[in-house]
Amino acid sequence: xxxxxxxxxxxxxxxxxxxxxxxxxxxxxxxxxxxxxxxxxxxxxxxxxxxxxxxxxxxxxxxxxxxxxxxxxxxxxxxxxxxxxxxxxxxxxxxxxxxxxxxxxxxxxxxxxxxxxxxxxxxxxxxxxxxxxxxxxxxxxxxxxxxxxxxxxxxxxxxxxxxxxxxxxxxxxxxxxxxxxxxxxxxxxxxxxxxxxxxxxxxxxxxxxxxxxxxxxxxxxxxxxxxxxxxxxxxxxxxxxxxxxxxxxxxxxxxxxxxxxxxxxxxxxxxxxxxxxxxxxxxxxxxxxxxxxxxxxxxxxxxxxxxxxxxxxxxxxxxxxxxxxxxxxxxxxxxxxxxxxxxxxxxxxxxxxxxxxxxxxxxxxxxxxxxxxxxxxxxxxxxxxx
Numbered sequence: 001x002x003x004x005x006x007x008x009x010x011x012x013x014x015x016x017x018x019x020x021x022x023x024x025x026x027x028x029x030x031x032x033x034x035x036x037x038x039x040x041x042x043x044x045x046x047x048x049x050x051x052x053x054x055x056x057x058x059x060x061x062x063x064x065x066x067x068x069x070x071x072x073x074x075x076x077x078x079x080x081x082x083x084x085x086x087x088x089x090x091x092x093x094x095x096x097x098x099x100x101x102x103x104x105x106x107x108x109x110x111x112x113x114x115x116x117x118x119x120x121x122x123x124x125x126x127x128x129x130x131x132x133x134x135x136x137x138x139x140x141x142x143x144x145x146x147x148x149x150x151x152x153x154x155x156x157x158x159x160x161x162x163x164x165x166x167x168x169x170x171x172x173x174x175x176x177x178x179x180x181x182x183x184x185x186x187x188x189x190x191x192x193x194x195x196x197x198x199x200x201x202x203x204x205x206x207x208x209x210x211x212x213x214x215x216x217x218x219x220x221x222x223x224x225x226x227x228x229x230x231x232x233x234x235x236x237x238x239x240x241x242x243x244x245x246x247x248x249x250x251x252x253x254x255x256x257x258x259x260x261x262x263x264x265x266x267x268x269x270x271x272x273x274x275x276x277x278x279x280x281x282x283x284x285x286x287x288x289x290x291x292x293x294x295x296x297x298x299x300x301x302x303x304x305x306x307x308x309x310x311x312x313x314x315x316x317x318x319x320x321x322x323x324x325x326x327x328x329x330x331x332x333x334x335x336x337x338x339x340x341x342x343x344x345x346x347x348x349x350x351x352x353x354x355x356x357x358x359x360x361x362x363x364x365x366x367x368x369x370x371x372x373x374x375x376x377x378x379x380x381x382x383x384x385x386x
Contacts, residue, residue, distance in 0.1 A: 035063025051122030258285020306344035
């Protein structure tokens with residue numbers, strides 16, 4: 001295709017050159033005196049030219065190697081058809097063809113742009129085919145040699161590239177067996193080298209993921225243990241004393257929390273009731289509630305007054321709390337015999353009382369959380385609470 005395009009370009013250049021030389025001649029009184037020798041020399045020097053002719057604006061031959069055709073209309077133009085080509089043609093130019101010939105037609109123009117005639121130059125198509133066939137024959141050995149060299153080079157490159165495959169295979173087998181500490185050593189700037197780097201990176205991430213998974217399992221075990229310990233600090237069954245039934249329920253928002261409640265017996269048949277909430281959730285809040293539970297069990301028999309109990313808790317616990325950590329706490333002592341509930345609140349939620357007759361009471365306190373200050377003691381009638 002390249003050779004054919006080159007021959008077509010050469011044909012157009014020949015026709016343009018003839019048209020340029022014919023411009024002045026067609027303005028003479030006897031143009032054939034210039035044009036006939038010109039086209040005769042062109043065809044005499046070129047064996048591949050089948051046609052070289054110039055006609056005037058009336059279509060009459062003014063230049064031809066056969067002087068007998070001078071002054072006559074150009075014969076054979078009707079048998080030419082437009083030839084499809086990718087060549088870039090100027091206005092008025094055309095590539096024409098018939099079975100045995102390819103012709104370039106170029107207009108002849110004067111200096112003022114006036115059309116003076118047309119120049120025709122034709123190549124024998126058999127000559128084009130012979131040149132293409134000859135070029136192909138010359139290229140065939142070179143093509144075969146290049147293919148052979150390419151195959152040999154490809155084999156050498158493949159042999160060079162596939163050398164690390166065995167090491168990659170062994171490395172992948174080690175990783176499959178769980179050995180993530182032995183990296184693949186393929187130091188090559190090829191796809192296999194990049195693959196080895198990717199596998200090494202994957203093994204490192206896999207090892208890190210295993211460590212992270214083990215750490216998560218350890219933390220989950222510790223959180224489960226903390227939750228078990230926290231649940232063990234709170235009562236399981238409800239408490240029934242005379243006309244009173246005390247029931248509590250706890251459900252942490254996360255694995256463990258900072259909420260706590262307890263019901264325990266005191267001297268003279270009284271019942272102690274504790275509800276507390278540590279500022280903060282999670283394991284930190286759980287640890288503080290555990291400290292609080294142990295502290296309450298050591299102090300509950302030493303203080304008959306809820307207010308004194310909160311003061312004691314404040315005294316013992318404040319030094320153990322970090323800055324910003326506090327505990328809201330409700331502590332009440334129920335006397336089943338008298339039906340009185342004496343309580344103190346350190347910043348805890350208001351006490352809601354619902355009487356048997358449907359009346360609802362709110363009992364708010366001015367106490368501030370443990371770690372900040374002490375609560376104020378109050379007293380209500382616990383009989384008739386439902």
